[in-house]
Amino acid sequence: MMHLPNHWPYIAAAYGLTIGCSLVLGIGAALRLRRAKTRLAAVESQLRHRESSAS
Amino acid sequence: MRPTPNLLHRYANPGQFLRLARALQPWLSTGAIIFLTVGIVWGLFFAPADWQQGETVRIMYVHVPMAWLASSCYLGLAICGLLSLVWRHPLADLAAIEIGPVGACAAALCLITGSLWGQPMWGTWWVWDARLTSVLVLFFLYLGHIALIRAFDEPARGQRAAAILALAGAIDLPIIKFSVQWWNTLHQPDSITLTGAPTMSMTMLWPLLITTIGFTLGVAAVIFARLSAAIHESRTRQLMARSRLNRSDRSAA
Amino acid sequence: MTRKTRRLWIVIACLACISSAAALTLRAFSSNIVFFMAPSQVKAHPPAPDRTIRLGGMVMAGSLHRITENGAPVNSFNVTDGQAAVEVHYTGILPDLFREGQSVVALGTVQKDGGFTASEVLAKHDETYMPKEVAEELKRTGKWDPRFGKAPDAASWDTMTAKKAGG
Incomplete structure (x- = not known):
């Protein structure tokens, strides 16, 4: 049997960093999209309300 | 609404793009989750150890997708630059703003996972060979693009400058690809090429393909979500600006 | 010529200049790279x-x-x-x-x-990725000795699995 090196800490660090970054990017994008949608909806309804009350 | 003349301009309309994104989003994200779960579990626990690298070869299943994504996101930036400079495509600049940070993340992860692979295998965290250096240059191109596109008070000027940087920096992509063939490097040549059979066991190639597809779908989903969010945000800004204008008109009258 | 085609040609010309500059620089420095x-x-x-x-x-x-x-x-x-x-x-x-x-x-x-x-x-290390059981099998059957050079053509072993090699 030849000597096979074992370097699990390096493997764990590589996977941990990659999965962590992917999760942060993915969840961040989803939250940002939801916030942007609700904010746009709020502004639109507010403007519509103001226009109908002004006319 | 005006008729859409061709494919290039069909998704120039942000509304059309939002509809496309909304239709694709669930497929992209579920696909990414399934492929990534299967690929990572397979790569981490079921793929065989390599005859010379042992278990450490498993870093490949995250390192290679990151390298692929770093290059393809930059290709995306360059295409956005071309669309923005030549056709003044309205979505291209918005897309460039959103793709930049994602690509920079992929490039950084490619460098870090490569370093974590190099230290136990080669015996060094970093060497200045042609492959590693050209990928580091790609990372700095991303940082430059991110900074430049936000550097001006008038967004159009920053977007113009960033588009030029993205196009000029695309020269780095063939250099990265062929560096391992043109010069002798510490980094090994590509195992998967268009011209020949892969010099890799099928038992390792499958998990690699699956994680690559998974990360690609995931990045597509993230970019679509970021771009949709950016369109919503810019609409909100326009509406706010218009209402402020109306109010100031009314108060002036 | 429309403005769009003019802009396209300007971009193509600039890219051609930059790539030839890069190619010449890399050629000149190739012994240092x-x-x-x-x-x-x-x-x-x-x-x-x-x-x-x-x-x-x-x-x-x-x-x-x-x-x-x-x-x-x-x-x-x-x-x-x-x-x-x-x-x-x-x-x-x-x-x-x-x-x-x-x-x-x-x-x-x-x-x-x-x-x-x-x-x-x-x-x-080279670009050959091979399960260690397959490598052991190739060595045992005398098809390859890692001390004397590169692994044989991938097509001859890339579908060998750990099970087949071990049994």
Whole structure:
């Protein structure tokens, strides 16, 4: 049997960093999209309300 | 609404793009989750150890997708630059703003996972060979693009400058690809090429393909979500600006 | 010519200029971009004795000698590119991947006697990824000895699984 090196800490660090970054990017994008949608909806309804009350 | 003349301009309309994104989003994200779960579990626990690298070869299943994504996101930036400079495509600049940070993340992860692979295998965290250096240059191109596109008070000027940087920096992509063939490097040549059979066991190639597809779908989903969010945000800004204008008109009258 | 086509041609012209500039620069510097020198290059044009170079090649089978001197491992081995060989001396711990038949890159200086004193040895692995059971099987059946060169053509083993190789 030849000597096979074992370097699990390096493997764990590589996977941990990659999965962590992917999760942060993915969840961040989803939250940002939801916030942007609700904010746009709020502004639109507010403007519509103001226009109908002004006319 | 005006008729859409061709494919290039069909998704120039942000509304059309939002509809496309909304239709694709669930497929992209579920696909990414399934492929990534299967690929990572397979790569981490079921793929065989390599005859010379042992278990450490498993870093490949995250390192290679990151390298692929770093290059393809930059290709995306360059295409956005071309669309923005030549056709003044309205979505291209918005897309460039959103793709930049994602690509920079992929490039950084490619460098870090490569370093974590190099230290136990080669015996060094970093060497200045042609492959590693050209990928580091790609990372700095991303940082430059991110900074430049936000550097001006008038967004159009920053977007113009960033588009030029993205196009000029695309020269780095063939250099990265062929560096391992043109010069002798510490980094090994590509195992998967268009011209020949892969010099890799099928038992390792499958998990690699699956994680690559998974990360690609995931990045597509993230970019679509970021771009949709950016369109919503810019609409909100326009509406706010218009209402402020109306109010100031009314108060002036 | 419309404004769009004019802009397209300007962009194409700029890209052509930049790529030719990059290609010329890379051609001019190609000898500096090379990460290491092969033993035959070192033999043909020996660098100055005080100049640090990187020497790259395969560790020749049967050439590795390890002794321990004052508690530190002293290694000597021949590095070859198939045309010439250089004897390398290195005091220190070799990387895990180091073995006979492995490609290595050594950083150091060429001595007056033609030997090479290394201050750092890096292992360079090739692009062949093979389960270790398959490698054992290829060695057992005499199809490949890793000490004497690259693995056989991938098509002959890439569908061999651990189970088939072990049984």
